[in-house]
Amino acid sequence: MNVQKIFREQRAVIVEAWINAVYSTYPLQTTGFLRTKNDPFTNPVGDMTKEAAGLIYDMIAGEHVTPQKIKHALDRFVRLRAVQQYTPSQGLGVFFLMKPLLREHILPLCQEKEDLAEYLDAESRLDSVTLLAFDLYSAARETLAETRIAEIRNQHAQLVRWAQSVDGSPVSGKS
Numbered sequence: 001m002n003v004q005k006i007f008r009e010q011r012a013v014i015v016e017a018w019i020n021a022v023y024s025t026y027p028l029q030t031t032g033f034l035r036t037k038n039d040p041f042t043n044p045v046g047d048m049t050k051e052a053a054g055l056i057y058d059m060i061a062g063e064h065v066t067p068q069k070i071k072h073a074l075d076r077f078v079r080l081r082a083v084q085q086y087t088p089s090q091g092l093g094v095f096f097l098m099k100p101l102l103r104e105h106i107l108p109l110c111q112e113k114e115d116l117a118e119y120l121d122a123e124s125r126l127d128s129v130t131l132l133a134f135d136l137y138s139a140a141r142e143t144l145a146e147t148r149i150a151e152i153r154n155q156h157a158q159l160v161r162w163a164q165s166v167d168g169s170p171v172s173g174k175s
Contacts, residue, residue: 003118006109007061014101015053021097022049025090045080052077060098060125062118071132075140078133082140092137095130099123 040047055073059065081091110119
């Protein structure tokens with residue numbers, strides 16, 4: 001049995017375990033909802049998490065996943081984590097939850113086959129995915145900050161216009 005086959009056989013177990021690990025980062029009352037609602041419109045967090053989990057695992061396992069596909073899934077997942085009330089380490093720390101799962105389920109099987117090189121390549125791919133996620137997270141946070149700044153500027157401009165329209169206001173020019 002080659003390492004690729006080991007990864008394929010362990011896919012469902014590891015993907016499900018990682019999804020549960022991601023869900024555990026949410027408040028307890030939210031976790032039940034995330035696990036039970038499968039509709040992407042009522043549970044976009046669950047849908048994005050499941051999509052990202054499958055594609056991340058496939059990429060780590062060495063399956064052919066196009067860069068556009070992985071970037072799209074990562075972007076959706078990371079943007080979601082970026083707008084939630086998490087610190088950056090909490091938002092991106094979920095990627096580090098995959099390594100213990102790989103080490104528990106795949107590493108022993110690879111050691112039996114005495115083929116650690118492919119396993120180590122998989123961990124390197126996970127590191128690369130994590131770095132890409134960091135870049136996407138940073139960009140999402142910058143966009144969010146720029147949006148908030150623009151919103152504050154618009155509110156300030158509206159207040160100035162309102163103040164100028166009020167008779168007797170020092171900024172209206174009318175006394």
